[in-house]
Amino acid sequence: MPSSPATEAASADARPLRSLLYMPASNRRAIDKARALDCDAVALDLEDAVAPEMKEEARAILIEELATGGFGHRRMVGRINALATPWGHDDLTALAAAPLDALLAPKVDDAQDVAALSQAMDQAGYGANVALWVMIETPRAILALERIAACAATTRLAGFVLGLNDLAKETGMAQAPGRAVFVPVLSQAVMAARANGLVLLDGVCNAIDDPARLEAECTQARDFGMDGKTLIHPSQIDTANAVFAPSEAELAEARAIVDAFDAPENAGKGALRVNGKMAELLHRDIASKLIAKADAIAAR
Numbered sequence: 001m002p003s004s005p006a007t008e009a010a011s012a013d014a015r016p017l018r019s020l021l022y023m024p025a026s027n028r029r030a031i032d033k034a035r036a037l038d039c040d041a042v043a044l045d046l047e048d049a050v051a052p053e054m055k056e057e058a059r060a061i062l063i064e065e066l067a068t069g070g071f072g073h074r075r076m077v078g079r080i081n082a083l084a085t086p087w088g089h090d091d092l093t094a095l096a097a098a099p100l101d102a103l104l105a106p107k108v109d110d111a112q113d114v115a116a117l118s119q120a121m122d123q124a125g126y127g128a129n130v131a132l133w134v135m136i137e138t139p140r141a142i143l144a145l146e147r148i149a150a151c152a153a154t155t156r157l158a159g160f161v162l163g164l165n166d167l168a169k170e171t172g173m174a175q176a177p178g179r180a181v182f183v184p185v186l187s188q189a190v191m192a193a194r195a196n197g198l199v200l201l202d203g204v205c206n207a208i209d210d211p212a213r214l215e216a217e218c219t220q221a222r223d224f225g226m227d228g229k230t231l232i233h234p235s236q237i238d239t240a241n242a243v244f245a246p247s248e249a250e251l252a253e254a255r256a257i258v259d260a261f262d263a264p265e266n267a268g269k270g271a272l273r274v275n276g277k278m279a280e281l282l283h284r285d286i287a288s289k290l291i292a293k294a295d296a297i298a299a300r
């Protein structure tokens, strides 16, 4: 089934997504800082970071700040309140003309929520290239991961963002170092996202003053195959950017594999020995992707 223009545009977007920094849309000082921070994406939040009495004001600030612009290479994401809340529909309508790369919707439970959000975006007049990303943060969403991800074929859905704070709240799962109890969720989210061409970002690390824990979480998420991590504080950006970027050693190995397959004496071969390891054509594909990612980071 063909995917929507928004899903296609999102998957063709080569910009890195190692670090997405959330900030309350009510906090102009934080938003202004984002214009100079080294994060790959910025999420202006109308949901849990904004108190109920500040929702309308935060929405107005978000629209004003996006119109002012100055965010450069960063992908801009607006997180709305759930449609079931008193603010969700007004958020969605108000952001229709804002220069956003993606609208992020919280607390989706199943495919019909995604379809309703995507349809509401169409009706509100969102540009064809504005993607829908959804938070994966409810027990029902975990049980419906594949159905939700498959919506990429028929809706604007182009990304998953994990919300492990809400998932912990709803389930009683413990947010301990190592995240052992979350491993099945992380793994299933990767499978669902990758099978459907979605961006996948890890949940936040609440421990602002524990850089070792942040690095361990970033490394775990990278090793699971995620694109990057969502962050809550500027001090977390450098770690996420470093962990999710190809290392010099990985790049050297990737270049050696590509060079080996390009060598005239290896024409027509499907498997080679490169630096003591077997490399097949699939490894050349992986290597080419890694080099392209490094180039995209360098192009920033």
Ligand SMILES: CC(C)(COP(=O)(O)OP(=O)(O)OC[C@H]1O[C@@H](n2cnc3c(N)ncnc32)[C@H](O)[C@@H]1OP(=O)(O)O)[C@@H](O)C(=O)NCCC(=O)NCCSC(=O)C[C@H](O)C(=O)O
Binding pocket: 021, 022, 023, 024, 029, 030, 031, 033, 034, 045, 048, 049, 135, 137, 162, 163, 164, 165, 166, 167, 203, 204, 231, 232, 233, 234
């Ligand atoms: C967590 C914070 C409330 C901590 O605030 P505070 O202690 O005041 O921070 P600092 O004093 O260390 O701030 C130093 C300077 O950095 C700026 N700053 C801080 N945080 C941000 C930010 N996120 N973006 C941009 N700039 C930021 C401060 O303004 C200070 O600057 P200056 O005044 O010039 O010195 C705070 O960090 C914060 O609000 N973080 C974001 C919270 C948020 O957005 N939460 C919602 C998303 S997380 C979530 O919902 C996860 C998911 O849904 C789930 O279920 O898991």
Ligand SMILES: [Mg+2]
Binding pocket: 048, 106, 135, 137, 163, 165, 166
């Ligand atoms: Mg949440």
